Amino acid sequence: MQGGSRYRARMVWMGIVLVLSIGFAVLRGGKLSNLAEIYITAWWLLFVGLAIQVAAGFVPADRTYSEELAVGLILGSYLPLLLVAWINRTRSGMWLVGLGILMNFVVIAVNQGMPVLPEAITLAGGTADLAADPKHVVLDTSTLLPFLADIIPIPQNVISMGDVVLGVGIGVFLDDQLTQPLRYFRHRIDAEAGSAAPQLRKIDGGAGR
Numbered sequence: 215m216q217g218g219s220r221y222r223a224r225m226v227w228m229g230i231v232l233v234l235s236i237g238f239a240v241l242r243g244g245k246l247s248n249l250a251e252i253y254i255t256a257w258w259l260l261f262v263g264l265a266i267q268v269a270a271g272f273v274p275a276d277r278t279y280s281e282e283l284a285v286g287l288i289l290g291s292y293l294p295l296l297l298v299a300w301i302n303r304t305r306s307g308m309w310l311v312g313l314g315i316l317m318n319f320v321v322i323a324v325n326q327g328m329p330v331l332p333e334a335i336t337l338a339g340g341t342a343d344l345a346a347d348p349k350h351v352v353l354d355t356s357t358l359l360p361f362l363a364d365i366i367p368i369p370q371n372v373i374s375m376g377d378v379v380l381g382v383g384i385g386v387f388l389d390d391q392l393t394q395p396l397r398y399f400r401h402r403i404d405a406e407a408g409s410a411a412p413q414l415r416k417i418d419g420g421a422g423r
Contacts (some may be wrong), residue, residue: 228381235385236392245390251392255301259294266291275348284348285327292319300369307386321362321374327351329363332370338367351361 215416241247254260270287273280299312307395322328331353354362 226377227373228279231381231384235388239392242393244389245399248392248394256298259298263295270349273348280348285322288318288349297350305387306390307383310383310386311378314383317362317376317379318374321359324358325351329353329357329360331363331365333363334372338372339370346416380401409422
């Protein structure tokens with residue numbers, strides 16, 4: 215499971231998180247139509263972070279600067295993502311999203327790459343060849359904060375506790391957004407479900423007089 219395939223597998227995992235989150239929200243009475251109404255402040259920073267991560271995937275592995283450049287790009291990609299989480303921190307799930315990103319940022323920064331447990335890669339169905347991936351390092355006795363490393367095997371991928379927390383945060387955010395009444399979205403009313411209903415009924419009643 216080399217760098218490019220691991221990156222694609224992680225993107226597939228994030229896609230699964232999104233699908234499952236939306237599915238659970240719909241089962242709880244959420245509306246798919248709400249997806250078109252979701253608005254995240256400074257959303258464009260998400261694409262900046264993603265673009266930097268994509269660029270990190272093209273760093274050649276056989277250069278003297280490969281490791282420093284790849285790790286620097288990955289760490290840099292987390293900064294706009296953390297900023298988005300901070301700006302939107304009052305919204306449900308966003309603090310978990312930020313915490314998950316921060317957990318990954320810290321373990322990568324202190325180890326100069328994301329530590330990966332080779333046995334976990336094998337259990338996930340991949341090959342433990344990290345030499346061709348400058349963004350990752352082998353988890354061993356010298357690894358700092360090993361509990362934050364990529365140690366959780368899932369089919370064709372290995373994820374970290376930060377990834378899990380990030381996924382839970384995304385799920386909480388989507389569940390909250392999809393279960394909100396659609397008319398509250400359109401008026402950008404941030405209220406608990408049902409709390410504004412009497413006021414809306416009063417307004418509707420007044421309009422008919």
